Amino acid sequence: MIGLIKSEFRKISTTRMTLILLISSVFLTALYVTLYALLAGYDNGTGQTLPPLTVEMSVRMVYSSLGSAYIIVLVFGIIGFTQEIRHRTATLTYLVSPHRGQVIFAKFVSHGVWGIAFAVVNLIVGLPLALWLVNSRPHFDIPTSDIINVALGVTVAFALYAILGVAIGALVRNQIAAIVGALVWVMIIEAVFIAILPNVGKWMPAGAASSMMQARALDGAKYLDPFPGGLLLLSYAIAFAVIATFTTNRRDVS
């Protein structure tokens, strides 16, 4: 099992896509943090886009946008599995380790750890940026412990999203289909639910992730509390992981 996990870590570190995704995630985080901070209180003539930073919700939105790159972490996980199909490396992987459940488990572990690494890198860049942008203007002060909790929430959410990605990849197998499907789900379906039916949306994976990042919906509707939100996301990850392990065990590799 140690060897398998080591192998999966080596796969990740010897894939150029890892670095590309990591850099993209940092750009995305910086972009969102900056946009939320600058749009707060900005009036384009037709009214304010967002309330100014003196309003609690606006400040919280800046900090919760530190987790914006969870979509990229999801893609990272998806690629972690689907590239084995795309490049036909699954054959060698399963020849060396015929117990596929162990292979998937090793992928969950390695990608979960890398999800944490994504979060750390994003926080190292994004958190000082957010603090600076907020503190350089009149703003509502939220407790430091809340900011720390957001950072923890981002970290746990990224780990779970990476695992969720691996599981989705194992279920769908086709790389393009899995990525496009996941993006459509996150950016359109979940976004629509959260905007129109927030009481349903908050129970979806992105809703759960948002709760961990202590986000506030635009209409002020509240997500779950961070802890139950985290448990909900964990349940999604486990459910997908179990189904993915089951289907992967049964599939012919030819």
Next chain:
Amino acid sequence: MSIEFRRLTKHFGGTHAVNDLSFTVAPGRVTGFLGPNGSGKSTSLRCLTGLVTPTSGEALIDGQRYVDIPQPSRKIGAGLEATGFHPGRTGFNNLMVMADAAGLSASAVESSLEQVGMTFARDTKVDAYSLGMKQRLALAGALLGDPPVLVLDEPANGLDPEGIAWLRNFLQYKASLGNTVLVSSHVLSEVQQTVDDVVIIAKGRLVKACSLDELVAETQMHVEVVTPEAARFETLLRSGLDGHHPSAIRLKNQHIIEVEGMPISTVGRIAVQNSIELHGLREHRTDLEDVFLSLTGGTA
């Protein structure tokens, strides 16, 4: 250690890829696993290595199913796919990923690369490899755990003549050490000089399992006729002369007919009596490839 296929059957939906296939592969010999395209060779080997689940029957290595072997890389080395490498990783890293999972060290990787003559390309991305280089890397992957059993699917594909000669020596050397070596091919002539035993399948069914010598003994003398009137002559030959009929007639192409089981004198007489224009008439021993083709239903 021997390999044993026991009534192996695999259906993909309506496709009967492998049907009730049974044979044994003995250690210390190179066994050729032969059959035309789509005859079920790769599917059989994938069933043997646990990648494909048989519909029924089983394939065992030293009496064990692949999934039940504790450290499979140390017992059986399988090279099933030359293209199954990550193009963005170097040859070395592609093998290291396997070595990690198998609990083997970097020195096992170096030594496998050395054995297949790929050390020079160890730090080149597989993207830049030729098909022949990928074949060698696949073989290196199979050799990682220094296993006593080798199973290779079309290992000669993409190799130049020098590479094929090298592979032949290598496999024979491995077998001479007492290892079990099973290599598949869709052309008998490609492995004819390499193998000791042959297992021939067609449409997923066993056609023949014997030693190469026994197969050679099946080659027969036949009469080769070259004529511009091949089609008409074929009909005449089939009707025979004085109750003598050939045992087999093959129309090789528009101009060449092969006749088995009829003396050359009789063939000549039929031609003369019917004023057939002949450009050639000679006795000839059937190619081993023709035996293979007729066994696998490749010719009429």
